Amino acid sequence: MEERERVDRVFTGEGEIRPFEFNENVAHVFDDMAERSIPWYREVQRMITTLGLTFYRQGSNIYDLGCSTGTTMALLSQAFKERQIEDYRIIGIDNSEPMCHEAREKLRPYAQGDVTVQCADLEETAIENASVVIMNYTLQFVDPLSREDLIKKIYKGLNHNGVLIVSDKTLQSHTDTSRIFIDNYYHMKRQNGYSEMEIARKREALENVLIPYRVEEERDLFLKSGFEGVDLFFTWFNFSSFICLKKG
Numbered sequence: 001m002e003e004r005e006r007v008d009r010v011f012t013g014e015g016e017i018r019p020f021e022f023n024e025n026v027a028h029v030f031d032d033m034a035e036r037s038i039p040w041y042r043e044v045q046r047m048i049t050t051l052g053l054t055f056y057r058q059g060s061n062i063y064d065l066g067c068s069t070g071t072t073m074a075l076l077s078q079a080f081k082e083r084q085i086e087d088y089r090i091i092g093i094d095n096s097e098p099m100c101h102e103a104r105e106k107l108r109p110y111a112q113g114d115v116t117v118q119c120a121d122l123e124e125t126a127i128e129n130a131s132v133v134i135m136n137y138t139l140q141f142v143d144p145l146s147r148e149d150l151i152k153k154i155y156k157g158l159n160h161n162g163v164l165i166v167s168d169k170t171l172q173s174h175t176d177t178s179r180i181f182i183d184n185y186y187h188m189k190r191q192n193g194y195s196e197m198e199i200a201r202k203r204e205a206l207e208n209v210l211i212p213y214r215v216e217e218e219r220d221l222f223l224k225s226g227f228e229g230v231d232l233f234f235t236w237f238n239f240s241s242f243i244c245l246k247k248g
Contacts, residue, residue, distance in 0.1 A: 008033040011201040020205040022068070027098035030069050036192040038137065039185070039236040045136075047234060048165055049075045051243060052132045055163045058087060060131035065122050065154075066138025067092030070103030073117075077110035089114040093125050123150055127157025133164045139218075140168045140210050151225040155246060164227065164244040171214045172238065181237035215240055 008029040020026075026033065035041050049072070056062060064072050073092050080088050090113065094100050100119040107115050118125070123146055127133060133154050142150060154164055172178040189199055213221070215232075222230045222244045229245035 006032055008036060011198040011205070012195070017201055017204045019207075020202070020209045022094075022096035022099050024098040027069065027096065027102050030099065030102065031071065034068075034071070034137075036194065037189060039188055039239055040234070044167055044234055044241055045072060045075055047241070048072060048134060048136065048167070049079055051163065051165055051233070052076050052134065053079055053083075055132050055161070056088070057131040057159065057161075059129075060089075060159055060162075061129050062088070062090045062132045062134070063127060063130055064090065064092045064134045064136070065125070066135060066141070067094050067103055067117060068096075068099050068136070070106045070117065072134055072136055073103065073115060074106050074110065077107065077113055077115055080113055081110070086113060090116075092117040093120055093122060095119065095121050127154050130154075130158045131162045133158060133162070135164070135166045137167050137169070139166055140212050144211055144213075147221060148225060151221060155226040158246045160246065160248070162246045164222070164246075165242070166218070166222075166244065167234070167239070167241040168218065169210065169212045170218060170238055170240040171212050173214060173216065178238065184237050185239075212238075218242065 006029050010025055010029065010033070038044075052062060053076070062076065067073055070092055073090050076090055080086070092103055094103065094117070097119050100117050103117045107117065122138070122142065139147060151164070158164065172181060186199055218240070219230050219242065222242065226246070226248065227244040228247040231243055232240055233243050234241035
């Protein structure tokens with residue numbers, strides 16, 4: 001059977017707009033969707049890989065929570081391979097079976113390490129002996145009422161000097177600034193080939209599904225959950241990436 005094209009056209013159709021979900025149609029084109037919808041996606045991935053390698057400690061675990069199609073895991077695995085390191089463990093967790101299927105296929109070349117993908121609910125997943133936990137555009141999809149418990153669980157499962165790395169879409173402290181940032185974001189999407197209809201339909205589909213926090217709210221959540229150091233390592237208009245250090 002001929003392979004379907006992996007170009008994001010999920011929101012080109014007409015008819016009823018359903019709430020966004022990571023189903024088979026999205027999973028099949030997710031890599032294209034991410035690169036065209038998330039600013040500086042490849043560069044942020046490279047930065048996360050560098051930080052992951054910096055804070056990884058032999059004998060510990062790296063978790064990628066909301067691993068989607070396994071891009072971050074593949075980059076980390078490739079970096080370990082280039083350094084001729086075989087004794088490492090990366091655990092990817094995602095609650096979408098289609099995304100997990102795509103991730104497992106992508107990760108087949110990296111069988112030299114202990115790399116696994118589990119289809120499971122993040123809130124029910126144990127975090128143990130971790131030196132690095134990654135949430136790449138994942139926290140924004142977690143129910144706000146559950147976020148603090150999840151971050152506290154991650155903090156508890158991290159070892160001393162472990163890090164939580166989080167990237168999210170964020171709100172700004174003033175509505176005028178938020179509007180300007182969002183306008184620039186939609187301009188980026190137009191430049192990447194999305195039509196006005198696609199932008200509008202996806203925006204409606206994500207309403208009440210993707211719930212962003214203000215930058216200071218997200219930082220306060222990490223600090224309240226126990227992290228001693230919380231810093232931004234990347235920001236672009238309404239997108240922010242944090243590194244949260246556990247010293248306790």
